[in-house]
Amino acid sequence: MNPIEDKDVLLQNISSSEYFPITYKELEQEAKQTMSVGGFGYVRSGAGNEETLRKNEESFSKLSFLPRFLRDVSELDTSVQLFGRTYPYPIFLAPVGMQKLAHKEGEIASAKAAATHRVPFVLSTVSSYSIEDVANATGDSPKWFQLYWSNNEEISFNMVKRAEEAGFEAIVLTIDTPMLGWRVEDIRNRFSPLKLGLGKANYEADPVFLRSLENQDAESIIHGILNNINHPTLNWKHVAALKERTSLPILLKGILHPEDARLAVENGIDGIIVSNHGGRQLDGVISAIDALPLIVEEVKGAVPVLFDSGIRRGTDVVKALALGADAVFIGRPFIYGLAVDGQNGVEKVLANFIEETKISISLAGISSVKDLPALKIVTS
Numbered sequence: 001m002n003p004i005e006d007k008d009v010l011l012q013n014i015s016s017s018e019y020f021p022i023t024y025k026e027l028e029q030e031a032k033q034t035m036s037v038g039g040f041g042y043v044r045s046g047a048g049n050e051e052t053l054r055k056n057e058e059s060f061s062k063l064s065f066l067p068r069f070l071r072d073v074s075e076l077d078t079s080v081q082l083f084g085r086t087y088p089y090p091i092f093l094a095p096v097g098m099q100k101l102a103h104k105e106g107e108i109a110s111a112k113a114a115a116t117h118r119v120p121f122v123l124s125t126v127s128s129y130s131i132e133d134v135a136n137a138t139g140d141s142p143k144w145f146q147l148y149w150s151n152n153e154e155i156s157f158n159m160v161k162r163a164e165e166a167g168f169e170a171i172v173l174t175i176d177t178p179m180l181g182w183r184v185e186d187i188r189n190r191f192s193p194l195k196l197g198l199g200k201a202n203y204e205a206d207p208v209f210l211r212s213l214e215n216q217d218a219e220s221i222i223h224g225i226l227n228n229i230n231h232p233t234l235n236w237k238h239v240a241a242l243k244e245r246t247s248l249p250i251l252l253k254g255i256l257h258p259e260d261a262r263l264a265v266e267n268g269i270d271g272i273i274v275s276n277h278g279g280r281q282l283d284g285v286i287s288a289i290d291a292l293p294l295i296v297e298e299v300k301g302a303v304p305v306l307f308d309s310g311i312r313r314g315t316d317v318v319k320a321l322a323l324g325a326d327a328v329f330i331g332r333p334f335i336y337g338l339a340v341d342g343q344n345g346v347e348k349v350l351a352n353f354i355e356e357t358k359i360s361i362s363l364a365g366i367s368s369v370k371d372l373p374a375l376k377i378v379t380s
């Protein structure tokens with residue numbers, strides 16, 4: 001094989017005889033061809049009139065780099081340190097539930113793809129494959145567990161215990177979903193993946209959940225999940241209770257207000273994820289990237305600040321890091337890769353993300369991800 005093709009991801013793509021979608025738009029179009037109307041609509045859409053979904057992307061386009069030159073960018077260090085671990089890139093796969101929606105191998109395929117790049121995988125509570133199945137399929141590759149608090153908190157504690165025992169290294173408590181957002185596209189398509197049983201794996205495998213049911217037939221399990229997933233009473237006391245039950249680092253996902261960031265730090269939380277859930281919860285909220293600097297300013301380095309919502313390509317990763325994020329989660333782009341070509345599709349999406357990120361950091365005149373906060377960004 002030509003040695004140039006071997007090393008250079010740009011040239012590899014250019015010389016490839018196989019078509020693989022390269023931009024987010026193309027990925028979305030290709031994924032649409034492989035998914036059901038309801039499944040695709042579920043992944044693509046935002047809540048309400050999709051104002052926030054649109055804003056997430058528009059806000060990124062309004063940010064412009066002020067690059068520096070003549071600084072020798074021949075070496076680049078993309079590694080990041082979080083909670084005592086070193087990761088090769090500041091990129092994670094976001095917790096996305098019910099990945100069988102995109103591909104029959106679901107989370108097994110995407111977690112394996114993440115493992116090939118040593119990219120951490122965040123498993124959702126409502127995954128299509130269980131904590132144990134994903135752990136067994138991916139060995140010692142880095143994994144975190146995302147928790148949706150259950151109405152019966154013993155179920156939450158047991159899921160966290162299972163995640164700990166299976167080698168997951170942090171708990172991501174999602175706080176922006178005390179109930180599901182107003183999902184207009186799903187009403188249009190009459191579509192509920194939870195009702196179809198696509199998110200039941202962790203519940204089905206949980207003895208505490210199963211014991212809480214009167215019957216354990218398929219219908220009762222779905223009913224039990226629907227009863228547990230909405231938790232409108234969720235408050236800081238639950239956060240304190242979770243802290244009592246696990247020695248793993250706890251991150252809160254969905255913070256948008258600086259006051260909540262301050263409370264998180266005061267309550268001993270280990271990390272914050274600035275996110276608006278990809279525009280899927282409260283429509284009309286601030287774009288996540290516009291909220292990021294406010295949170296970074298409030299937190300002042302007390303705990304790591306991670307980011308998601310609206311990242312579509314490598315330059316978006318660089319923008320989020322330049323504005324003070326320590327790492328980012330990618331959501332829909334990898335799900336579309338999964339839909340297009342399973343594990344291989346996610347591997348390609350990640351390879352392209354990583355490469356565009358690296359090229360962009362270097363072209364901006366920076367040699368280490370740690371120096372990205374020094375990269376100037378203006379709004380135009």
Ligand SMILES: Cc1cc2nc3c(=O)[nH]c(=O)nc-3n(C[C@H](O)[C@H](O)[C@H](O)COP(=O)(O)O)c2cc1C
Nearest residue numbers: 043094095096097124174277278309310330331332
């Ligand atoms: C289909 C789908 C399912 C999701 N499921 C979850 C979930 O189970 N738990 C969670 O915390 N976030 C969930 N999210 C939100 C993602 O973790 C992430 O915040 C969002 O996708 C980031 O935005 P992006 O898609 O623009 O990258 C989901 C997002 C999508 C698109």
Ligand SMILES: O=C(O)C(=O)c1ccccc1
Nearest residue numbers: 097126177180194229280
């Ligand atoms: O669809 C989502 O965004 C999501 O996070 C979710 C929440 C509850 C059940 C299933 C998915």
